[in-house]
Amino acid sequence: MVNPVAGLGGRAGLKGSDGAAVQARARALGARPRASERAALALAELRARLGGVPPVLTAAGPMGADAAGAAGAAFEVRYEPGDPTAPADTRAAARALAPLVDLLLFAGGDGTARDVLDAVGASVPVLGVPTGVKMHSAVFGVSPRAAGEAAAAMASGGVPLRDAEVMDLDEESVRQGRVSARLYGHLRVPDVPVRIQQRKTGSSAPSPGSVEGIAAELAARVPPSDLLVLGPGSTTRAVAAALGADVPVMGVNALRGGTAVATDLPAEPLAALARSGPAWVAVTPIGGQGFLLGRGNQQISPETLRAAGRDRLLVVATEAKLAALGGRPLLVDTGDDELDRELAGHVRVITGRSRTAVYPVR
Amino acid sequence: MRTAPVSVTPADAKIGPKPPLRRFHQARWDEPLLFELSTPGERGVLVPEPEVPLDGAVPNELPDALRRTAPPALPELSQLHVLRHYLRLSQENLGADLNIDVGQGTCTMKYSPKINEQFARDHRVAELHPLQDERTVQGVLEIVHRLEGMLAEISGMDRVSLQPGAGSAAIYANVAMIRAYFADRGELDQRDEVITTIFSHPSNAACAKTAGFKVITLYPDADGYPDLEALKAAVGPRTAALLITNPEDTGIFNPRIEEFVRTVHEAGGLACYDQANANGILGITRARDAGFDLCHFNLHKTFSTPHGCGGPGAGACGVSEALVPYLPRPTVEFDGTAYRLDDDRPGSVGKVRPFYGVVPNLVRAYAWIMSLGAEGLREVAEVAALNNNYLMKKVLEIRGVSAPYAEGRRRVEQVRYSWAELAEDTGVHSEEIGLRAADFGTHYWTSHHPYVVPEPMTLEPTESYSKADLDEYAAILAEVAREAYDDAEAVRTAPHRSTVHRVREETLEDPATWAVTWRAYRRKILGA
Ligand SMILES: Cc1ncc(COP(=O)(O)O)c(C=O)c1O
Numbered sequence: 001m002v003n004p005v006a007g008l009g010g011r012a013g014l015k016g017s018d019g020a021a022v023q024a025r026a027r028a029l030g031a032r033p034r035a036s037e038r039a040a041l042a043l044a045e046l047r048a049r050l051g052g053v054p055p056v057l058t059a060a061g062p063m064g065a066d067a068a069g070a071a072g073a074a075f076e077v078r079y080e081p082g083d084p085t086a087p088a089d090t091r092a093a094a095r096a097l098a099p100l101v102d103l104l105l106f107a108g109g110d111g112t113a114r115d116v117l118d119a120v121g122a123s124v125p126v127l128g129v130p131t132g133v134k135m136h137s138a139v140f141g142v143s144p145r146a147a148g149e150a151a152a153a154m155a156s157g158g159v160p161l162r163d164a165e166v167m168d169l170d171e172e173s174v175r176q177g178r179v180s181a182r183l184y185g186h187l188r189v190p191d192v193p194v195r196i197q198q199r200k201t202g203s204s205a206p207s208p209g210s211v212e213g214i215a216a217e218l219a220a221r222v223p224p225s226d227l228l229v230l231g232p233g234s235t236t237r238a239v240a241a242a243l244g245a246d247v248p249v250m251g252v253n254a255l256r257g258g259t260a261v262a263t264d265l266p267a268e269p270l271a272a273l274a275r276s277g278p279a280w281v282a283v284t285p286i287g288g289q290g291f292l293l294g295r296g297n298q299q300i301s302p303e304t305l306r307a308a309g310r311d312r313l314l315v316v317a318t319e320a321k322l323a324a325l326g327g328r329p330l331l332v333d334t335g336d337d338e339l340d341r342e343l344a345g346h347v348r349v350i351t352g353r354s355r356t357a358v359y360p361v362r
Numbered sequence: 363m364r365t366a367p368v369s370v371t372p373a374d375a376k377i378g379p380k381p382p383l384r385r386f387h388q389a390r391w392d393e394p395l396l397f398e399l400s401t402p403g404e405r406g407v408l409v410p411e412p413e414v415p416l417d418g419a420v421p422n423e424l425p426d427a428l429r430r431t432a433p434p435a436l437p438e439l440s441q442l443h444v445l446r447h448y449l450r451l452s453q454e455n456l457g458a459d460l461n462i463d464v465g466q467g468t469c470t471m472k473y474s475p476k477i478n479e480q481f482a483r484d485h486r487v488a489e490l491h492p493l494q495d496e497r498t499v500q501g502v503l504e505i506v507h508r509l510e511g512m513l514a515e516i517s518g519m520d521r522v523s524l525q526p527g528a529g530s531a532a533i534y535a536n537v538a539m540i541r542a543y544f545a546d547r548g549e550l551d552q553r554d555e556v557i558t559t560i561f562s563h564p565s566n567a568a569c570a571k572t573a574g575f576k577v578i579t580l581y582p583d584a585d586g587y588p589d590l591e592a593l594k595a596a597v598g599p600r601t602a603a604l605l606i607t608n609p610e611d612t613g614i615f616n617p618r619i620e621e622f623v624r625t626v627h628e629a630g631g632l633a634c635y636d637q638a639n640a641n642g643i644l645g646i647t648r649a650r651d652a653g654f655d656l657c658h659f660n661l662h663k664t665f666s667t668p669h670g671c672g673g674p675g676a677g678a679c680g681v682s683e684a685l686v687p688y689l690p691r692p693t694v695e696f697d698g699t700a701y702r703l704d705d706d707r708p709g710s711v712g713k714v715r716p717f718y719g720v721v722p723n724l725v726r727a728y729a730w731i732m733s734l735g736a737e738g739l740r741e742v743a744e745v746a747a748l749n750n751n752y753l754m755k756k757v758l759e760i761r762g763v764s765a766p767y768a769e770g771r772r773r774v775e776q777v778r779y780s781w782a783e784l785a786e787d788t789g790v791h792s793e794e795i796g797l798r799a800a801d802f803g804t805h806y807w808t809s810h811h812p813y814v815v816p817e818p819m820t821l822e823p824t825e826s827y828s829k830a831d832l833d834e835y836a837a838i839l840a841e842v843a844r845e846a847y848d849d850a851e852a853v854r855t856a857p858h859r860s861t862v863h864r865v866r867e868e869t870l871e872d873p874a875t876w877a878v879t880w881r882a883y884r885r886k887i888l889g890a
């Protein structure tokens with residue numbers, strides 16, 4: 001089951017895709033729905049691992065049939081959505097499919113997960129293919145392929161189930177500069193560690209001492225005439241503040257010589273800006289979960305990353321934040337397989353002035 | 363041992379007659395400070411009046427600026443009052459000679475044999491002055507020289523300096539030597555990075571940074587061991603050195619330590635071994651055998667000298683031939699007939715403390731090694747590792763505790779445990795468990811830097827404790843964990859039978875409020 005509009009807002013810098021108005025604005029800003037494509041990727045991985053796709057029941061058109069067809073799977077349609085699709089369609093499709101399947105694979109974001117939970121609760125094992133903007137819930141594979149891999153493991157048997165958190169972003173604390181998520185409920189997911197992303201911990205405001213060190217290190221590395229793109233997060237926001245600029249916590253912002261030149265940039269204008277001269281991109285992993293790229297910062301598109309170049313991608317995090325990952329690797333899911341492969345391995349994380357860590361990325 | 367619980371507070375009534383836990387209740391004296399006990403005119407020793415007037419008879423060459431204008435502010439007390447004061451304070455403490463002191467993991471709290479105190483306090487040591495003529499201190503120079511030789515053999519290094527006053531001072535001396543080495547080769551501008559691991563003692567990163575290097579920290583690999591792939595990603599033409607503790611402060615021994623050293627050497631860097639955790643590997647493996655260029659020991663950990671309450675301990679630096687010219691000066695030299703201090707060493711990084719080392723501790727360490735011999739040292743390591751793995755088995759049977767990283771594998775001489783599961787289940791934190799343990803006559807302490815493992819507890823039983831001691835310690839932890847699940851409040855409000863209930867940690871961590879001297883206490887707390 002695919003939520004066709006999930007993720008639409010992310011590339012346009014809209015922090016969510018809910019509501020027809022937001023979706024229309026996203027399309028106007030040049031966003032293109034990718035949920036179906038990502039769902040097909042998960043099915044392709046499933047087929048590769050099992051040597052074939054088990055029988056698929058789905059909803060019509062963009063709500064699943066398109067993806068199943070693209071992945072070359074034999075499928076039967078059990079639900080017909082309206083046009084355009086709405087959250088009610090997600091709930092109705094989930095109710096129609098749940099009693100008939102061993103696993104409900106859905107493509108979407110936190111909002112989709114909440115709709116699934118509302119509709120079917122813990123009555124069926126579910127697994128999310130990550131396509132949304134906000135994915136703080138622990139019900140998603142770390143990437144579409146990882147979701148396919150986990151689904152394959154489940155089809156082969158012997159995989160236990162566990163309760164996984166479905167989260168709701170607390171808009172109030174976002175406004176206060178602290179990104180934290182509220183627990184909405186639990187879904188049952190196959191327990192395949194590493195493949196399923198961890199719940200985001202409410203990373204408290206970073207201690208200023210270390211953030212100032214990080215800011216000083218960035219100031220030393222990035223020439224004042226170059227563009228510095230800062231991904232969302234309380235660490236990057238505090239870094240911006242230490243560099244002298246006040247920027248919103250959720251958006252992608254661009255600085256030059258300590259002043260904000262653009263705030264809350266969508267993907268396209270950001271890529272254009274990055275191509276216009278030497279650009280550096282500083283991102284911080286999502287606390288507790290480890291996503292570096294592809295969750296909450298999709299505006300930083302593969303185009304922007306390629307324009308900046310690998311050497312100008314700066315990863316920043318306090319040591320406390322790295323510690324809170326409990327040894328789990330950093331994760332990237334840029335939507336560009338080749339770029340993800342290039343980024344995998346080990347990355348230097350700036351943890352303070354003259355201090356870095358070497359940390360694994362997957 | 364008795365089994366009945368002590369009934370002191372309502373919380374105690376709930377403990378019940380569980381395992382054979384010792385009855386303990388600490389003294390509480392409301393003891394004033396010595397200055398507050400002072401009575402004007404009171405004296406401990408009455409010095410006889412001189413038989414002839416001294417006015418003008420004793421030349422005083424002190425410059426005016428250094429002379430007191432008023433007598434020093436000293437408390438005035440009789441000997442008995444001083445003795446009683448310190449005995450009372452000692453009763454309000456859990457000293458190493460009083461409790462089962464395995465709870466200060468990373469500190470290697472072993473028993474310091476009392477005979478060694480007698481050597482250190484013998485007038486032939488205690489009354490020496492560092493400015494005495496070399497010819498009059500041949501005996502102590504011989505002890506220092508021989509101890510250097512023993513530590514060279516234990517580490518496999520070519521030469522050892524005993525000048526540093528503690529482990530961190532030894533690490534700093536090593537980093538200073540690394541810097542001097544590359545400066546001499548004209549490579550210092552290029553080689554400005556030092557690599558360490560997150561579970562190496564943080565003094566390694568701190569010393570490297572103090573000496574002006576950039577610090578790169580490696581995180582463990584998926585199996586919980588130091589990450590060789592991360593090291594390979596980190597080394598290069600900028601690498602000056604690897605500073606690494608092994609076993610790390612988690613008790614995990616790096617199984618690929620030789621490859622770590624080789625990787626750094628191939629990049630042109632030096633490898634420096636923090637051997638402060640040598641207690642589990644004495645006589646089993648040596649720094650030089652793994653290819654290291656420098657190493658250090660903490661004599662106040664591995665070699666049984668007292669920790670000295672934060673100083674002075676005693677450190678030792680060992681280096682390979684190529685680094686000998688850079689050793690701190692003076693060195694102790696022996697020409698076959700006499701010992702002398704050599705201060706004429708142009709390549710030296712200089713002094714890392716005044717004069718030469720913490721001599722009383724060097725005497726204690728020498729006596730300790732002499733009493734054990736080579737086989738005894740190896741036995742120390744074997745018993746320390748055995749004790750640790752025995753305790754680990756017992757502790758891991760307790761509900762709510764785990765040993766993160768390299769799970770399911772054994773540790774060498776200490777373990778960094780985690781109470782994360784118990785904290786999640788009960789809301790009781792590790793720190794509170796350590797405080798509740800004080801009601802049973804022991805404790806553990808927060809020596810878990812950096813705070814990477816959640817709800818940490820680091821235990822290091824050393825070779826000094828018996829099976830019965832370890833059983834008792836594990837039984838105390840098991841009892842406190844049971845309480846956490848059954849009656850979390852009793853643990854959260856602990857200790858109940860101790861002198862001090864809670865210390866406000868933040869006042870100890872804030873330079874504006876900490877007060878380690880009477881003068882600082884008056885200035886910061888009394889506002890005088
Ligand atoms: C492994 C390790 N290295 C270095 C040190 C620093 O030694 P010191 O506290 O004497 O400065 C310690 C202290 O316990 C240690 O455990």
